[in-house]
Structures are given as C-alpha cells and as structure tokens.
Amino acid sequence: MTGNVTDIKSSWVDMIYHLQDTICHALESADGKASFREDLWDRPEGGGGRTRVISGGDVFEKGGVNISVVHGNVTDTMRSQLKINGASWFACGLSLVLHPVNPFVPTVHANYRMFELYDESGLLIDRWFGGGTDLTPYYLFEEDAIHFHKVYQKMCNQYDPAYYPLFKKQCDDYFVNTHRNQERRGIGGIFYDYQKPVAGKDVWHWFNFGKDCGHAFLDAYLPIVEKRRSIVFNDKHKHWQEIRRGRYVEFNLVHDRGTIFGLKTNGRTESILMSLPPTVRFEYDHKPEPGSAEDELLQVCLHPKDWLGNVISEEDRIAWASKSNSC
Amino acid sequence: MTGNVTDIKSSWVDMIYHLQDTICHALESADGKASFREDLWDRPEGGGGRTRVISGGDVFEKGGVNISVVHGNVTDTMRSQLKINGASWFACGLSLVLHPVNPFVPTVHANYRMFELYDESGLLIDRWFGGGTDLTPYYLFEEDAIHFHKVYQKMCNQYDPAYYPLFKKQCDDYFVNTHRNQERRGIGGIFYDYQKPVAGKDVWHWFNFGKDCGHAFLDAYLPIVEKRRSIVFNDKHKHWQEIRRGRYVEFNLVHDRGTIFGLKTNGRTESILMSLPPTVRFEYDHKPEPGSAEDELLQVCLHPKDWLGNVISEEDRIAWASKSNSC
Numbered sequence: 001m002t003g004n005v006t007d008i009k010s011s012w013v014d015m016i017y018h019l020q021d022t023i024c025h026a027l028e029s030a031d032g033k034a035s036f037r038e039d040l041w042d043r044p045e046g047g048g049g050r051t052r053v054i055s056g057g058d059v060f061e062k063g064g065v066n067i068s069v070v071h072g073n074v075t076d077t078m079r080s081q082l083k084i085n086g087a088s089w090f091a092c093g094l095s096l097v098l099h100p101v102n103p104f105v106p107t108v109h110a111n112y113r114m115f116e117l118y119d120e121s122g123l124l125i126d127r128w129f130g131g132g133t134d135l136t137p138y139y140l141f142e143e144d145a146i147h148f149h150k151v152y153q154k155m156c157n158q159y160d161p162a163y164y165p166l167f168k169k170q171c172d173d174y175f176v177n178t179h180r181n182q183e184r185r186g187i188g189g190i191f192y193d194y195q196k197p198v199a200g201k202d203v204w205h206w207f208n209f210g211k212d213c214g215h216a217f218l219d220a221y222l223p224i225v226e227k228r229r230s231i232v233f234n235d236k237h238k239h240w241q242e243i244r245r246g247r248y249v250e251f252n253l254v255h256d257r258g259t260i261f262g263l264k265t266n267g268r269t270e271s272i273l274m275s276l277p278p279t280v281r282f283e284y285d286h287k288p289e290p291g292s293a294e295d296e297l298l299q300v301c302l303h304p305k306d307w308l309g310n311v312i313s314e315e316d317r318i319a320w321a322s323k324s325n326s327c
Numbered sequence: 328m329t330g331n332v333t334d335i336k337s338s339w340v341d342m343i344y345h346l347q348d349t350i351c352h353a354l355e356s357a358d359g360k361a362s363f364r365e366d367l368w369d370r371p372e373g374g375g376g377r378t379r380v381i382s383g384g385d386v387f388e389k390g391g392v393n394i395s396v397v398h399g400n401v402t403d404t405m406r407s408q409l410k411i412n413g414a415s416w417f418a419c420g421l422s423l424v425l426h427p428v429n430p431f432v433p434t435v436h437a438n439y440r441m442f443e444l445y446d447e448s449g450l451l452i453d454r455w456f457g458g459g460t461d462l463t464p465y466y467l468f469e470e471d472a473i474h475f476h477k478v479y480q481k482m483c484n485q486y487d488p489a490y491y492p493l494f495k496k497q498c499d500d501y502f503v504n505t506h507r508n509q510e511r512r513g514i515g516g517i518f519y520d521y522q523k524p525v526a527g528k529d530v531w532h533w534f535n536f537g538k539d540c541g542h543a544f545l546d547a548y549l550p551i552v553e554k555r556r557s558i559v560f561n562d563k564h565k566h567w568q569e570i571r572r573g574r575y576v577e578f579n580l581v582h583d584r585g586t587i588f589g590l591k592t593n594g595r596t597e598s599i600l601m602s603l604p605p606t607v608r609f610e611y612d613h614k615p616e617p618g619s620a621e622d623e624l625l626q627v628c629l630h631p632k633d634w635l636g637n638v639i640s641e642e643d644r645i646a647w648a649s650k651s652n653s654c
Contacts, residue, residue, distance in 0.1 A: 039612070055610075055611065062609075062611070178590075178591075242606075246603070249576060249580070253581050254580050254581075263505075263506040269507055270611060273577075273609065274611050276573070278608060278609060278610065279606065280576075281605060281606055281607070282605060283389075283605065284380045284382065284391070284597060285380075
C-alpha cells in the first residue's frame with residue numbers, strides 16, 4: 001500500500017511538471033512574441049511551486065500556468081472550512097488562466113489537482129482528485145463553444161458517458177456570480193471535485209482522467225485562439241471585454257473557494273492572483289443593448305446552454321451521483 | 328420608551344437623508360461638471376434606498392453616495408455570520424466612495440449607520456451605531472494626511488478624548504489586505520462599530536457622534552481635493568493609481584464584511600459595488616522602485632503612522648475598551 005501510494009504521488013507530481021512544460025511550450029509557440037517568466041517559491045509551512053507568468057504577448061495580455069506541490073499539518077481553518085479530518089495533507093496541481101489581448105479570443109481557466117490526507121502516523125487515510133477547464137468568451141461564437149465542449153465530451157466519454165453531462169452541469173453550477181442574478185462567468189466546460197475510487201474505477205482511473213483532461217486543454221483552446229486572434233477590434237470591444245473581466249474578478253474574489261481559501265491561509269498571493277485580468281472596468285449598472293452581440297454573450301451566461309444537445313436525464317445524473325464517492 | 332425609540336429611529340433616518348443631500352450638493356459644486364444620477368430602489372424583503380452615483384466628472388471619475396433604510400426578519404445567515412439574536416431588525420445608513428480622476432487626489436470612503444433589533448412582539452431589544460471615514464491616497468502628502476486626521480481628532484475630542492486614538496487604530500486594523508503582508512488600503516481615518524449607550528453616554532451621544540462625523544466629511548476631504556485637483560499627472564501616475572485601485576478591489580471583495588455580507592444576502596448589487604473603482608490594473612508581482620514616490624505611499628500603508636503624534640497609551644486604550652459596550 002505504501003509503495004503504491006508513493007507511486008501515485010510521485011507519478012502525479014511528475015505528470016503535473018510535465019503538463020506545465022507541455023502547455024507553456026505550446027502557448028509560447030502560439031503567442032509568438034512573449035515568453036513565460038518563471039518564479040520558484042517555497043512555502044514556509046512545507047513544499048512550494050513553480051509559477052510561470054506571461055504578459056505583453058501578441059495573443060496573451062496576461063496569464064499564468066502555475067504548479068504547486070505543497071504539504072502541511074491540518075489546521076483549524078481546514079477543519080472548520082473544508083471539513084477535513086486528519087493530521088497532515090499533501091496537494092499537487094496545475095492551475096492556469098489566460099487573458100488574451102483580443103476581445104474575440106476567450107479567456108480560459110484550467111485546474112487539475114490531487115489531494116491526500118494522512119493520519120498521525122503518516123498513513124494515507126484519504127485521497128481525491130479534482131479539476132476542470134472552463135471558457136470565458138467576450139463575444140459568442142457558437143462553433144467555438146461547441147468545439148470546446150466536444151473536446152471534453154470526447155475525453156469524458158473515454159472514461160464514462162455519464163461524466164460529461166454531470167461535470168458540465170457542475171461547471172455551470174460552480175462558476176456563478178450568485179450576486180448577479182446567477183450570471184455564469186462564461187460558457188462553461190467541465191468541473192469535478194472530491195473524486196475517489198469506486199467499484200470498477202480505481203485510483204488510476206481518476207489519475208488518468210485528470211492527466212488526459214489536462215492534456216486536452218491545448219486541443220480545446222488553441223484552435224479557438226488561431227481562429228479569432230486576427231479579428232480586428234476597436235475600443236468598444238475592448239471596453240466590453242474589460243467590463244466582463246470585472247465579473248471575472250468578482251467571481252474569483254467573492255466566490256471562488258480556492259482563491260479565498262488560499263488568500264486567507266497564507267498562500268502565495270502573487271501566484272493565486274495571477275488569475276486576475278490585466279485591465280478591468282467597473283461601471284455602475286452597465287447593461288448591454290438588448291439584441292447586441294454583447295447582450296447575446298450575456299444571455300448565454302444567464303441561461304447556460306447544452307452546447308452538444310446531448311443531455312443526460314436527471315434520473316441518470318442522480319443515480320450516478322449516488323454511486324460516486326463525492327463528499 | 329416606545330416614543331423615544333420612534334424619535335431616534337425617525338430622527339436618524341431624517342439625518343441620513345439630509346446628510347446625503349448636503350454631501351451630494353457640495354460634491355457637485357466641487358466637481359463643477361458632473362452631477363449625481365439618482366436611483367430609488369425597493370428591497371423585496373423590506374425597505375429600500377436612494378442610490379446616487381456620479382461619473383465622468385472633472386474631479387470624480389466614479390463615485391456614489393448611497394443611503395439605505397432597510398428592515399426584515401433575522402435570517403439564519405445573520406444568526407450564524409453576524410451572531411445576531413432577535414426576531415427582526417432595522418438598519419439605516421449612508422455609504423460613500425469617491426474615485427477621483429487625478430491620481431494626486433485621494434479616494435475616500437465614509438459610512439455611518441444605525442442598527443436596531445426587535446423581539447417577536449416588535450419591542451426594541453438592542454441598538455448600536457457604527458461608522459468611519461478613511462482616506463486612500465495614491466501619492467502621499469503628509470500635510471493632507473495630517474489635515475484629514477485632525478478633522479476627525481477634533482470631532483472625536485468633543486465627545487471623548489479616548490475616541491480618536493482608539494477609532495484611528497481600529498481603522499488601521501480593519502482596512503487591511505491581510506493577504507498582502509498586512510498592507511492597509513490607505514492612510515486610515517476612524518472606524519467604530521457596535522457602539523451602545525454606557526454610563527454617561529446615552530443613545531443621543533452616539534447619534535450625534537455619527538451625525539457630526541458624517542458632516543465632518545466635507546471639511547476633511549474637500550480642502551484636499553481643492554489642493555491637488557490641478558496637479559498635472561501622466562500615464563505613469565495613472566498606472567500606479569490603477570495598480571493601487573486593484574488593492575482597493577481586493578480589500579472590498581475579499582475582506583470587507585459589509586460588501587461580502589451584502590452580496591451573499593441578496594443586497595442590491597449595483598449599490599454595493601458602486602464602491603469599485605472605474606478602471607483597474609492587476610499586474611503580477613508589481614513592486615514600486617525603492618525610494619520612489621510610489622514606494623513612499625506603499626510604506627505608510629505597510630506601517631501605519633500616528634499622524635498627529637498623539638498616541639493614547641495601550642493601558643488607557645484597554646481601560647476604555649473594557650468600559651465600552653462593544654460586542
């Protein structure tokens with residue numbers, strides 16, 4: 001068991017390092033101008049990370065592809081806020097956010113992580129996986145939304161046909177500015193958390209699912225970048241992008257569990273807040289003109305669509321959820 | 328008692344309406360170009376407000392002077408998050424935030440409020456007052472900081488010489504980006520909360536203290552506006568202002584109790600978020616050059632100063648705090 005645990009842990013860490021390299025290399029090639037700046041950091045309480053940020057590119061105005069490999073004792077805050085019981089923990093994951101210059105190129109976010117919990121003697125008592133990728137366009141191109149979702153549907157279907165509809169819905173349900181009439185921050189993607197082995201799905205099932213979804217990011221996102229990066233935009237488009245970026249800030253700082261928890265528990269602030277957009281506008285009571293391209297985007301954020309028209313029934317969803325080991 | 332309660336409640340509401348008129352009138356005169364837009368709103372659960380926002384002015388790029396007169400039943404969220412026990416409540420206050428165009432003119436915030444709590448039969452069981460005014464400059468002019476603090480010290484001294492040092496410290500302790508090495512959002516002012524009658528200080532003491540501090544705002548702020556509004560600024564100054572505005576956003580969305588509570592309990596989002604600056608920048612690991620004017624400002628945010636050199640001893644502070652009825 002211990003050997004097995006070590007295998008999974010070190011294999012996941014290796015996978016995450018490799019994923020960061022692969023993604024950064026592809027993004028630099030796509031950008032063609034900017035390259036990533038790397039900051040290695042140590043966490044005083046244990047572990048550290050490799051933060052890579054990009055700015056001032058031809059495509060990417062600001063972005064980061066960060067990994068962290070951290071561990072520590074379970075604190076009172078973790079016990080009360082995360083309902084975590086154990087003596088110590090380990091976490092390793094990759095988190096990326098890219099804010100493009102061009103308002104016709106969407107912002108994108110991805111995060112893939114593994115969490116382990118140990119008892120007083122250091123024995124593994126729990127382990128789970130989480131992750132997701134979601135797209136935040138400023139202007140809606142339905143074919144882009146369909147392409148993005150199709151990549152993840154295909155990936156999910158290789159593991160379980162129930163995953164895509166479930167994780168798509170979980171994504172729509174998570175990235176929500178509840179204080180803005182349930183407005184989603186974008187057109188979704190997939191989101192899953194607390195996934196553990198169940199009958200027929202061992203730990204490697206979830207390991208490989210995270211790995212494959214992580215690598216699918218480039219297929220999901222880069223074709224959209226290539227299609228939209230050369231569209232001519234004006235101040236009006238940039239203005240709308242900055243208004244929507246304001247909503248991104250609101251979600252990340254008010255609602256995102258990872259961001260808030262990180263900021264309140266002495267996480268590395270600069271790495272956590274690399275997710276915030278470079279330039280942002282907040283205007284009182286801003287409303288796009290009904291029927292405009294801006295309003296079209298807003299409407300799909302208010303009313304999430306099943307882009308692939310392939311909806312699992314509510315009964316199947318509940319049946320699957322009750323089988324799964326989520327907490 | 329009931330008559331008395333009604334007097335205080337209606338007098339406070341009248342005072343708040345009058346304060347909004349006085350402040351808005353003076354700010355429009357100072358701006359000389361923009362005027363306030365007024366939105367009246369109803370709160371579905373009870374009460375409403377009068378939101379007044381200004382934008383595109385000669386002095387004020389964006390701002391709001393809002394009042395709300397709201398009431399409702401005590402909810403589970405209030406019980407758990409605010410530790411409030413009672414059947415119903417009433418609150419009335421004014422909240423203002425002004426974001427000037429010119430980076431040499433500071434941003435300012437003020438809030439004065441009264442809260443009442445009733446039992447099942449509608450009888451008053453508790454009442455408290457809170458408030459404060461704090462200044463957020465982008466460049467430090469010591470004489471402005473001293474002027475601003477002196478106005479509130481003078482006002483406090485008319486009520487109790489212990490107030491200014493205590494409320495000044497509470498302000499320094501409240502407006503803090505704890506996730507940024509305890510960086511304050513500005514150079515402080517005063518902040519007090521949960522103030523109730525104690526021996527020698529009846530309810531009118533706190534009523535009048537809030538009223539006088541509210542009216543002192545114009546004396547504290549407008550002379551600074553007049554002194555700094557015509558200083559020539561360039562893109563570098565504006566850039567720094569937008570970086571610091573980012574910290575303002577971080578404080579308001581991550582730490583400010585009123586903002587978070589409002590957003591999570593169906594407050595009027597547009598009125599709450601009028602506090603956010605019009606244009607903002609977030610840059611990875613931004614650090615001003617050591618010894619620069621930008622760094623000088625940052626240093627006083629990291630290490631709050633006693634601007635008036637008139638510090639109350641820690642013993643006096645503790646003695647006074649133990650006499651006061653804070654909860």
